[in-house]
Amino acid sequence: MSMNGKVALVTGAGQGIGRGIALRLAKEGARLALVDIRNDALTAVAQEIEALGGKVATFVADVGDRAQVQAAVDHAEQELGGFDVIVNNAGIAQVQAIASVTPEEVERIFRINVQGVLWGIQAAAAKFIARGHGGKIINACSIAGHEGFALLGVYSATKFAVRALTQAAAKEYASRKITVNAYCPGVVGTDMWTEIDRRFSDITGAKLGETYRKYVDGIALGRAETADDVAGLVAYLAGPDSDYMTGQSILIDGGMVYR
Ligand SMILES: NC(=O)C1=CN([C@@H]2O[C@H](COP(=O)(O)OP(=O)(O)OC[C@H]3O[C@@H](n4cnc5c(N)ncnc54)[C@H](O)[C@@H]3O)[C@@H](O)[C@H]2O)C=CC1
Numbered sequence: 001m002s003m004n005g006k007v008a009l010v011t012g013a014g015q016g017i018g019r020g021i022a023l024r025l026a027k028e029g030a031r032l033a034l035v036d037i038r039n040d041a042l043t044a045v046a047q048e049i050e051a052l053g054g055k056v057a058t059f060v061a062d063v064g065d066r067a068q069v070q071a072a073v074d075h076a077e078q079e080l081g082g083f084d085v086i087v088n089n090a091g092i093a094q095v096q097a098i099a100s101v102t103p104e105e106v107e108r109i110f111r112i113n114v115q116g117v118l119w120g121i122q123a124a125a126a127k128f129i130a131r132g133h134g135g136k137i138i139n140a141c142s143i144a145g146h147e148g149f150a151l152l153g154v155y156s157a158t159k160f161a162v163r164a165l166t167q168a169a170a171k172e173y174a175s176r177k178i179t180v181n182a183y184c185p186g187v188v189g190t191d192m193w194t195e196i197d198r199r200f201s202d203i204t205g206a207k208l209g210e211t212y213r214k215y216v217d218g219i220a221l222g223r224a225e226t227a228d229d230v231a232g233l234v235a236y237l238a239g240p241d242s243d244y245m246t247g248q249s250i251l252i253d254g255g256m257v258y259r
């Protein structure tokens with residue numbers, strides 16, 4: 001188990017990709033701090049990890065709020081007795097034509113997808129520096145962080161911003177033995193995609209399920225991605241085999257976007 005004795009904090013851990021990452025890191029031997037805005041979802045995932053024999057603590061926090069992120073990181077260290085890895089996974093989608101997007105919508109998605117990652121980087125890096133033995137910061141990007149998609153323009157802009165933060169933080173923290181990388185999934189069949197599909201349907205008149213199928217048809221490996229597919233990459237980025245990698249935003253999309 002590559003993460004024995006390590007403590008990892010995962011945001012947006014209540015469902016979907018975050019849940020998959022938390023379960024995988026627990027199987028790798030990590031103690032887990034789970035963060036989400038939904039307490040009921042956190043409790044359910046914590047019970048799954050405990051059933052595997054894992055140690056887990058949960059914190060309700062909104063990642064867009066800097067003080068709440070700091071409090072979650074402080075609690076994780078106190079309750080689990082360490083702090084080695086943060087996975088800044090929480091994020092929201094938005095489907096809207098550029099012509100009709102509002103300032104409120106832009107503010108909300110940048111607050112969660114970009115500031116949420118920034119506050120996580122800041123709080124975690126300060127802990128790693130204070131402890132003096134480095135650490136790993138892992139951020140949620142997307143294929144939309146490598147290519148702008150129609151009706152997903154503002155969402156894409158947030159994910160391009162995550163790549164920029166990942167590169168800049170990698171350079172700023174390298175001398176402290178802190179690595180910063182990002183994972184960029186393609187089409188993962190979570191609630192996020194159910195909502196994206198529904199919004200496309202509202203805007204374009206596509207039948208429910210049609211947009212999702214169209215995207216999946218564009219995947220070279222011929223199937224939608226699972227949270228476990230993403231979690232495998234995150235386990236690698238969280239473990240010792242990736243010690244010499246930093247500043248990278250790695251596509252894991254079954255063959256959709258080639259960079
Ligand atoms: N589903 C997909 O196809 C893809 C997802 N991603 C990214 O992966 C990450 C996870 O996505 P999914 O699991 O699909 O989403 P999801 O919508 O299924 O789950 C997101 C989780 O984050 C939590 N959350 C939302 N806002 C929060 C906030 N302000 N503070 C704390 N927690 C919050 C939700 O309660 C939920 O548990 C996101 O950053 C997303 O942009 C990237 C590429 C593809």
Ligand SMILES: CC(=O)C(C)=O
Pocket residue numbers: 093142143144149152185186187188192196
């Ligand atoms: C949700 C997401 O990142 C895409 C583009 O599928």
